[in-house]
Each structure stands twice: as structure tokens, then as C-alpha cells.
Amino acid sequence: GPKVLQIPSHQIIDMGQMVTLNCDPVSNHLYFYWYKQILGQQMEFLVNFYNGKVMEKSKLFKDQFSVERPDGSYFTLKIQPTALEDSAVYFCASSLWTGGARAETLYFGSGTRLTVL
Amino acid sequence: QQKVQQSPESLSVPEGGMASLNCTSSDRNFQYFWWYRQHSGEGPKALMSIFSDGDKKEGRFTAHLNKASLHVSLHIRDSQPSDSALYFCAASEGSSSFSKLVFGQGTSLSVVP
Numbered sequence: 001g002p003k004v005l006q007i008p009s010h011q012i013i014d015m016g017q018m019v020t021l022n023c024d025p026v027s028n029h030l031y032f033y034w035y036k037q038i039l040g041q042q043m044e045f046l047v048n049f050y051n052g053k054v055m056e057k058s059k060l061f062k063d064q065f066s067v068e069r070p071d072g073s074y075f076t077l078k079i080q081p082t083a084l085e086d087s088a089v090y091f092c093a094s095s096l097w098t099g100g101a102r103a104e105t106l107y108f109g110s111g112t113r114l115t116v117l
Numbered sequence: 118q119q120k121v122q123q124s125p126e127s128l129s130v131p132e133g134g135m136a137s138l139n140c141t142s143s144d145r146n147f148q149y150f151w152w153y154r155q156h157s158g159e160g161p162k163a164l165m166s167i168f169s170d171g172d173k174k175e176g177r178f179t180a181h182l183n184k185a186s187l188h189v190s191l192h193i194r195d196s197q198p199s200d201s202a203l204y205f206c207a208a209s210e211g212s213s214s215f216s217k218l219v220f221g222q223g224t225s226l227s228v229v230p
Contacts, residue, residue: 040223093160103149103168107163
């Protein structure tokens with residue numbers, strides 16, 4: 001099936017540092033998402049992104065967070081500066097809009113486990 | 118308040134048995150539902166979607182949706198040890214791809230050989 005790749009799989013950084021999480025979405029997908037999961041629990045929506053713009057973000061998407069996809073390369077989530085509560089697994093997802101009046105399935109990567117010390 | 122509630126929190130069934138998972142939404146804007154499965158160390162993977170009232174069957178998996186009560190269920194027959202995972206119900210308002218998925222808190226399924 002469609003594959004979403006996330007790099008790195010693990011990242012350990014000191015509080016206050018900047019971190020960039022990278023996502024390579026499914027090649028023909030146009031919509032991109034970041035979700036946050038703590039300790040194998042609920043998946044929490046952070047942000048979605050289309051055509052170079054943030055379409056919607058949740059209250060978890062703090063001012064320290066930003067997303068971009070420059071020139072069709074990686075879709076990135078940047079956190080600057082990081083805080084202890086940012087420790088979690090971050091999942092990237094993508095979907096394809098086919099133009100119908102239905103919702104599309106999201107395809108998730110394997111996640112980046114971020115540990116903030 | 119959780120907009121998507123799942124029950125039970127955890128479930129253990131014998132190999133070959135039937136597993137039944139439940140999900141209820143409190144938001145009538147949610148019209149589209151998915152079941153996702155997440156094995157340890159991996160990302161969630163869509164098992165099946167259901168958008169219309171009634172049953173939808175895919176192999177050993179059957180989903181049932183009742184839009185009036187906003188209740189969706191997943192039944193796994195002939196459960197296998199490889200079915201042991203975290204199962205999420207997810208809902209969307211739909212109608213466009215940037216309509217986000219809202220997840221329930223998950224049901225941990227253990228299939229015992």
C-alpha cells in the first residue's frame with residue numbers, strides 16, 4: 001500500500017533546542033497532516049496543510065510549532081524552542097483528494113519518537 | 118469532552134474467537150468513520166471505512182454504522198494472534214480532504230493463542 005516515510009525514527013534533544021521532523025508523503029497526495037501521540041494513547045490532531053498553507057490547526061499546535069513543504073520536498077514540523085511536554089511520538093499523514101463528496105483515508109508514517117530532556 | 122468514545126478500553130479473546138469493539142460519537146457533524154489498527158512501534162493503518170448505515174464486510178472484519186445513534190462497531194471473527202494491536206475509531210466531518218480525523222482513545226486487543 002501507499003507509504004509515508006518519516007525521518008528520523010528517534011530524536012533526543014535538550015529542552016530549548018530546535019528540532020525538525022521530516023516526512024516524505026505518498027507521492028501523489030496533496031494533503032498533509034501531523035498528529036501527536038503520547039505513550040501509545042490517543043492520536044491528537046495538530047495541523048493540516050494544503051497547497052503551501054495551513055488549513056486548520058488545533059490548540060496543541062503552539063506558537064513554537066511551524067510546518068512547511070518547500071518546493072515539494074519533505075513536509076516538515078519544526079519546534080523552536082522545544083519544551084519537556086513536547087516529548088511524544090509525532091505521526092505524519094497524507095491523503096489524496098479525488099474531488100468526490102466523500103472523505104479520504106489518511107495514510108500514516110511510522111512516527112518519530114521525540115524525547116526532550 | 119471526548120467527541121469519539123471507544124469501549125472497551127481493553128479486550129482479550131481466544132484465538133479463533135470473535136472480538137467486538139465499539140465506538141460512539143457525540144458530534145452529529147461526524148458523518149464518516151474509519152477503523153485504524155496500530156501495532157506496537159508502527160503508525161496507524163486504516164482497516165476499513167464506513168460511510169453508510171448498515172454493515173460493511175471485508176474478509177474477517179465487519180463494521181456496522183448506525184448514523185441515528187452515531188454508533189459504529191467493529192467485529193473480528195476468527196481472531197488471530199496477529200490481530201493483537203491497538204484499534205482506533207476515527208471520525209471526520211468529511212466532504213473535503215482537509216477535514217481532519219478525530220480519533221477515539223483506542224481499544225487494546227489481545228488475542229491469546
